[in-house]
Amino acid sequence: MTLSAPGPSRNLPQYGALIAVLLANWLLFPDFFAIRLQDGRLFGSLIDVLNRGAPVALLAIGMTMVIATRGVDLSVGAVMAISGAVAATMTGAGWGLPAVLAASLAAGLLCGLWNGLLVAVLRIQPIIATLILMVAGRGIAQLVTEGQIVTFTSPALAFIGGGSFLTVPMPVVITIALLAVTALLVRATALGLMIEAVGVNRLSSAGAGVNTPVVLVAVYVWCGLCAAVAGLIVTADIRGADANNAGLWLELDAILAVVVGGTSLLGGRFGLVLSVVGALIIQAMNTGILLSGFKPEFNLIVKAGVLLVVLLLQSPTLTLFLPRPKGARPMGTVKPPVAPTSGGAKP
Amino acid sequence: MSRKWVISAATAAAALFIGLGAVQAADAKKLVVGFSQIGSESGWRAAETKTAKTEAEKRGIDLKISDAQQKQENQIKAVRSFVAQGVDAIFIAPVVATGWDSVLKEAKEAKIPVMLLDRQIETKDQSLYMTAVTSDTVHEGRVAGEWLAKKTGGKCAVVELQGTVGSSPAINRKKGFDEVVAKNPGMKIIRTQSGDFTRAKGKEVMESFIKAENGGKDICAVYAHNDDMAVGAIQAIKEAGLKPGKDILVVSIDGVPDIFKAMSEGEANATVELTPNMAGPAFDALIAYKKDGKMPPKWIQTESKLFTPDTAKEEYERRKDAY
Numbered sequence: 001m002t003l004s005a006p007g008p009s010r011n012l013p014q015y016g017a018l019i020a021v022l023l024a025n026w027l028l029f030p031d032f033f034a035i036r037l038q039d040g041r042l043f044g045s046l047i048d049v050l051n052r053g054a055p056v057a058l059l060a061i062g063m064t065m066v067i068a069t070r071g072v073d074l075s076v077g078a079v080m081a082i083s084g085a086v087a088a089t090m091t092g093a094g095w096g097l098p099a100v101l102a103a104s105l106a107a108g109l110l111c112g113l114w115n116g117l118l119v120a121v122l123r124i125q126p127i128i129a130t131l132i133l134m135v136a137g138r139g140i141a142q143l144v145t146e147g148q149i150v151t152f153t154s155p156a157l158a159f160i161g162g163g164s165f166l167t168v169p170m171p172v173v174i175t176i177a178l179l180a181v182t183a184l185l186v187r188a189t190a191l192g193l194m195i196e197a198v199g200v201n202r203l204s205s206a207g208a209g210v211n212t213p214v215v216l217v218a219v220y221v222w223c224g225l226c227a228a229v230a231g232l233i234v235t236a237d238i239r240g241a242d243a244n245n246a247g248l249w250l251e252l253d254a255i256l257a258v259v260v261g262g263t264s265l266l267g268g269r270f271g272l273v274l275s276v277v278g279a280l281i282i283q284a285m286n287t288g289i290l291l292s293g294f295k296p297e298f299n300l301i302v303k304a305g306v307l308l309v310v311l312l313l314q315s316p317t318l319t320l321f322l323p324r325p326k327g328a329r330p331m332g333t334v335k336p337p338v339a340p341t342s343g344g345a346k347p
Numbered sequence: 348m349s350r351k352w353v354i355s356a357a358t359a360a361a362a363l364f365i366g367l368g369a370v371q372a373a374d375a376k377k378l379v380v381g382f383s384q385i386g387s388e389s390g391w392r393a394a395e396t397k398t399a400k401t402e403a404e405k406r407g408i409d410l411k412i413s414d415a416q417q418k419q420e421n422q423i424k425a426v427r428s429f430v431a432q433g434v435d436a437i438f439i440a441p442v443v444a445t446g447w448d449s450v451l452k453e454a455k456e457a458k459i460p461v462m463l464l465d466r467q468i469e470t471k472d473q474s475l476y477m478t479a480v481t482s483d484t485v486h487e488g489r490v491a492g493e494w495l496a497k498k499t500g501g502k503c504a505v506v507e508l509q510g511t512v513g514s515s516p517a518i519n520r521k522k523g524f525d526e527v528v529a530k531n532p533g534m535k536i537i538r539t540q541s542g543d544f545t546r547a548k549g550k551e552v553m554e555s556f557i558k559a560e561n562g563g564k565d566i567c568a569v570y571a572h573n574d575d576m577a578v579g580a581i582q583a584i585k586e587a588g589l590k591p592g593k594d595i596l597v598v599s600i601d602g603v604p605d606i607f608k609a610m611s612e613g614e615a616n617a618t619v620e621l622t623p624n625m626a627g628p629a630f631d632a633l634i635a636y637k638k639d640g641k642m643p644p645k646w647i648q649t650e651s652k653l654f655t656p657d658t659a660k661e662e663y664e665r666r667k668d669a670y
Contacts, residue, residue: 038586038588039586048555052551148670149390149605238550240546245543246547287555296541
């Protein structure tokens with residue numbers, strides 16, 4: 001991975017936090033880094049962090065693009081529930097894996113298209129536009145499953161959640177693949193620059209010739225797709241679609257991952273890899289809390305405390321008082337991109 | 348007073364009288380019960396509604412169900428509309444414990460008995476409802492614990508998957524189980540965490556427990572506050588290369604079809620049923636009350652029955668359509 005122009009210190013809070021949380025887990029639980037093979041699949045707490053972090057990491061990939069356009073997508077959790085419900089119900093009805101995958105990914109694309117049209121064409125504020133699907137989507141998923149947990153036994157679909165490729169769990173493989181494809185799309189083309197431009201100033205980027213409605217619809221569609229993939233993984237993992245709980249509140253974790261990753265909610269610069277790192281920080285904390293033996297009442301407090309520290313390290317006001325290497329600039333400030341690749345890290 | 352007015356008034360009165368007579372005649376034949384249901388947030392809840400319908404049919408009762416979609420305001424509206432319709436009794440599965448007093452007073456003034464299903468309410472005036480049909484969630488935990496103590500001879504290192512932190516079934520099911528653990532010095536809860544009553548979280552928490560306890564070798568049993576978390580835990584145990592039901596015993600509460608399926612496959616060991624038939628006992632109490640004015644007890648406790656793999660296959664067949 002190469003780091004972008006402003007120097008490695010820009011990414012320091014994120015990587016530092018991830019390493020610190022992992023080390024803290026290791027101190028609490030000495031076998032944290034122990035990895036062995038179990039039924040041809042890597043097995044260990046560190047693998048759990050990657051595996052369990054995959055759904056939020058996937059959501060964060062899509063969410064990063066949306067947030068870079070100064071938007072937000074609150075519906076991703078509900079879209080997960082819909083895609084999972086479609087997958088499990090169709091599998092139960094005897095459809096083959098290709099049809100199931102196509103249908104549930106199409107459901108995600110459709111949800112994204114709906115959000116995109118509301119935001120780009122009808123110009124409804126993203127938080128409100130996506131709130132509609134956040135509320136309605138879970139209802140749609142419940143209609144699909146008829147209010148039940150639809151279980152299935154198909155090993156083909158279960159493979160997406162529980163299988164492995166070269167000993168690496170499938171959710172991790174899928175996340176890396178989607179991250180690579182997304183990074184290629186936005187960094188190898190001008191798309192990333194256009195997304196940042198729309199996020200900084202929609203009007204002037206339109207004036208400069210960017211087809212802003214198309215860019216906006218594209219990011220919401222991509223976000224819907226990422227959510228559908230995450231929904232498939234979660235459903236395949238428990239071999240059942242739980243429309244009430246699949247992806248519940250995960251939109252918040254995804255937004256948090258993006259923000260922890262250093263992408264500003266005010267749009268513009270974004271870092272895809274850093275958002276995934278943000279998701280891993282959150283999951284490493286979750287796994288650490290489970291391993292530590294703390295009482296469950298402390299879960300949220302510990303999580304909030306660590307997040308506060310990570311976000312404080314990024315605070316523009318606070319970083320002014322911290323010694324920092326030359327060339328680094330404080331995080332979270334909104335500045336128009338100075339160069340096409342000024343935003344974030346490149347994979 | 349004009350003659351016309353008198354005639355029309357008389358006609359109206361006659362019509363009203365005949366109408367009332369008709370209603371009363373219908374009453375004698377068929378009881379009408381309004382049921383304000385919370386919603387259909389879980390498989391169990393859907394089963395409760397379904398069972399209420401079949402139990403009403405069995406007894407020839409006309410059951411009107413109103414789905415509140417998890418909102419108390421909808422339940423209050425439903426109760427008011429039942430009062431306006433003049434039903435014979437109102438069943439409520441209250442979504443929250445407080446805020447019922449004023450609407451229940453309206454029902455009381457209309458002399459319509461109110462029965463609570465599945466959950467209790469908090470009120471100073473106990474006369475606002477006739478009876479509550481609920482299970483004893485502390486007892487459920489106790490039954491699960493006693494089974495495990497008996498099965499393992501009172502020696503077992505247990506990991507516990509709690510329900511949502513702060514929810515009353517989670518608190519009570521823990522309490523009942525803890526009572527049994529306290530009585531058996533050989534029993535110990537070595538890890539306890541919240542799995543939020545869901546499969547996904549149950550699986551994730553169990554994965555960590557297994558790693559934290561020497562690859563699962565130090566765990567004798569997992570006690571889950573509901574079956575869904577147990578189903579998730581079973582998958583985690585399998586993926587760790589252990590045998591659920593043998594290497595690690597699995598005991599949980601609720602009695603949903605999927606746990607019976609797991610039991611019939613030898614992957615779970617026991618479940619304590621939370622019966623979805625809350626309406627049946629309420630109907631019986633209502634019929635007895637209407638017949639000879641017999642007041643039911645304030646609390647009708649449903650049975651917390653333990654099921655083991657012996658009967659799992661038949662139970663699964665019996666249940667899979669009810670849920």
